[in-house]
Amino acid sequence: MRTSIATVCLSGGLVEKLHACSDAGFDGVEIMDADLIGAMESPEEIRALCARLGLSIDLFQPFRDLEGVADDVFADNLRRAEAKFAVMERLGADTILVCSNAGTATIDDDDVAAAQLGALADAAAKRGIRIAYEALAWGRFVDDYRHAWRIVQLADRPNLGVCLDSFHILSRGHDPAAIEEIDGDKIFFLQLADAPALDMDVLSWSRHHRLFPGEGDFALTDFLAHVLRAGYTGPLSLEVFNDTFRQTDVVRTAGHARRSLTWLADRTAAANGWTDDLLGEPQVARGIDFIEIAGADLTAVDETLERLGFAFGGRHRSKRVRLWTAGEARIILDEQVRDETPRLTGIGLMVDDADAAVDRAVALGAPAAFRRTYAGEQELRGVASPDGTVVYWSDRPADTSWITEFEGGSPGSGACESGVVDHANVGYRWQDFDEAVLFASSVLSLTTQSSADVPGPQGLVLSQVMRTEDGVVRLPMNLAPPTAPVPDRHVAVRCDDVVAAARAARAAGLDFLRIPENYYDDLAAQFDLDPDLLAELRELDLLYDRDGSGGEFIHFYTPTIGGVFFELVERRGGYDGYGAASAPVRLAMQRRASASA
């Protein structure tokens, strides 16, 4: 698999972009005309730089509004094209992208379009240049790749083929199966982009909201399989217009982009039984092994967990690390850091083959995490996620796992013995979010479940749930507006009887996040609740939700300690959500608590 990327995907100047593409391991680039125009370096310098960096210039793009026009306009278009061909010769680029006419086309006639594209191809042929004709989703008369292919066949020139772009095809809902009817050697170029399912004009969607493969809602493995089955042998190239990636660090975004292609090639190969491009088998998590919280002084967390009904699981025999458990929910407190603010810093996942999981993660470009291991201790391998949280994988049974390294735990299991980690809720900075979605989908093999905008007192918070199919691992990912604070992280532990757990915690002196009386008045209005249950919810600051099929969710929150807080939840009758309806109340109360702290 050869990989390429359009320079328009990245921030900065052209030279910076090229360095970043090379560092990220791309084999080539598509040079965006505007990036060259805005560069002080001559085409010859760019050509030489690409050669030194080991980047081929796979495409020069775009050339707009060529075909379907009157003769005099076409004559001027040919003149424009000759000038660009001259630039391409200086660059050493041999393929140019010609988009279907979206602006100046006046003639809806395939013969005219074919004749004009043919004339362009003949002019290009004299310089050894190939034309890749692409149907823009908003082309005036040509907006479907099948139509572009018909015109290319009509024109019938050896140096004229099509460019396929997943966005232009999938955004319009066009069936990609017909790609297999195109001669593979007439597919001159392939551009890949994912995108969220949005209901808006396709031009704005394309210009602002494209994503790297694995981050959106397009069925890109199917798409790519059609292209490869057609016999396409050129590079897989990314063309992603995205307002965020235009701003994020160019080196990091290039690396992120490159990983998306590794993932896509792997998943496409796996889905089709091809052995090329296959990474190791994805290791779908069978459970959450532990959650790690780090901070210089975690006494307040100890206190909260004890009152919450966790049992003390002991101290690590050689490190300043403690373990708390509630049934199968294990929380590790790590004081081996200087950071004063307690934070959620690690997640352990249980898989069938931990080494395979790590190897796959590293193959996907995730940096291996360093963890100092002493003699006789279990080596726990992991990688850093884009925001720095470390993910560890373990495949050992409990009696040989890292748990055995903890000593001096209290006997007994605590009040919360039915516990299991229900979900870990992670807040991201705006510049890390999309990359984190790709990390969750590619490295953690999670899938997107749902997303919602939660109104908070400082703006809308986007909450996107990534999870295993069976719901054993659930990671709701939160993104606040770039100008608001990054949402705090929290761990939600599920138990069989949250009311009893809340009562016990209250008796143990736990502070609860206080919930307004008005909230309970609203619950009564919404759900016609049993008065005893309502009284209990009200008394214990419990939150409640019910889904369409009658499933129920009861939960409560501890106050925030530094950058982390805890939630205890109970799911009844197959409730599968996260109480999003009560999230605005939670956010309002947390803000109130932090203002008075």
Next chain:
Amino acid sequence: MRTSIATVCLSGGLVEKLHACSDAGFDGVEIMDADLIGAMESPEEIRALCARLGLSIDLFQPFRDLEGVADDVFADNLRRAEAKFAVMERLGADTILVCSNAGTATIDDDDVAAAQLGALADAAAKRGIRIAYEALAWGRFVDDYRHAWRIVQLADRPNLGVCLDSFHILSRGHDPAAIEEIDGDKIFFLQLADAPALDMDVLSWSRHHRLFPGEGDFALTDFLAHVLRAGYTGPLSLEVFNDTFRQTDVVRTAGHARRSLTWLADRTAAANGWTDDLLGEPQVARGIDFIEIAGADLTAVDETLERLGFAFGGRHRSKRVRLWTAGEARIILDEQVRDETPRLTGIGLMVDDADAAVDRAVALGAPAAFRRTYAGEQELRGVASPDGTVVYWSDRPADTSWITEFEGGSPGSGACESGVVDHANVGYRWQDFDEAVLFASSVLSLTTQSSADVPGPQGLVLSQVMRTEDGVVRLPMNLAPPTAPVPDRHVAVRCDDVVAAARAARAAGLDFLRIPENYYDDLAAQFDLDPDLLAELRELDLLYDRDGSGGEFIHFYTPTIGGVFFELVERRGGYDGYGAASAPVRLAMQRRASASA
């Protein structure tokens, strides 16, 4: 005119919002149910607080998914409603907004909807509560205000009327003229929102992109006139869901919101010859009197202006202020500040009646600017714009104006004697932008011309042009992403022969913003330019644009000095734009220059 605002427009908690609404001078509020639910204060406390703050509770909202449902669902809906009526009694709110059913409606039958709304109204009547029924733009069966009105007529209850929302009507392109066919006393409530013209699903458009009146593309004065002509006498109330205003400072946003209603009432009254709500006559600027740049040491600006061909206009006789002129373009340099960074801090406008302009601005809530004036000096009155830039108005002829206070200017007019300020380009922070648009439309009587996304090396920059109809005053307003630096400001001076001016400036030793060779290669491709002109452009680092009708724009930039730079422009043949096509090159070169500085 009574004014009101929905609490959902603002950031923060309910109590903060109410204080801000009162401070901003609103007469009442719409209380959003979710804001009450997320408040610790009881409905009685909120009621008492509103009473103390002098705010009436004009509406409680929203109640969703009531009508068009099966009997058992409706019975539960009535139960839900009774619970909300109880809250309203505690709040002292007598009108509730009922939105047309968007979720659970299964019966498309006006008789059923009318019967159910009638039953709701009867239940409400027992508590003295009125029902304001609103057609949501995305209602399942009722999505048009005329349809909602038919159902209200069918139900025929004294305490059942309609709520009209400009967004729901204008977003769907429904003709608001039929509002006049509704009995004025059956229009129970009026919600006003502006919005940009966007081509996206109406629900997302409504939830994220509404604006305050005067900031978007809706014809709100026409809309309001129809409502008032129908005989509506209730409050003008704002309901604006906007991702930005959910984050901006609540006090400031409330003030901003309040001003939008003052403007709307004034413009509606003016358009219809009504004397109520009329402010003074808008003073459309007849020219730019001066631009003020302030900084502790402006020597570098002196040097640049002199080399650019400006004539020294003298020193102020009593202040540390200097004047430079190029024909009618006057730039005042003010060193009476401590700020080290030269910035564009003031704009002087020439109008027919300066006092009327200031009085109108103050009536629109703009804070009067303080300017120390000594005996015998002209008092120059002005107001501060949302970002702090001061706008001054003058109506004196030059021989009696502030210009006479400058002494010791050089004789002669400089090389740039045909100069006039073409435009002043102001960069805004994300939280100031919408308010600045309203300031420009209401206080400065400018209109929106066009907007464009300009790709810069650190993200897209939105450029929205505000101008007088005749183009004498043009203020392109720039907004970078919230996470990027605020764009620098600049002054563009127009002259008759920019090539000659550039040559003279080059001879005088002026540094130009350097433009890449590649840019000129592209110009040649695009425009088939005369080779001599192209050579001249290339030699002098001039930028070029041509519009559809052959009008031409030639311009160049100085380097940035602190936070300001200058542009010299020439318009040929009616060119009416700003060279947006070359803006990405300019941004790239400025970033390059600042990186190497």
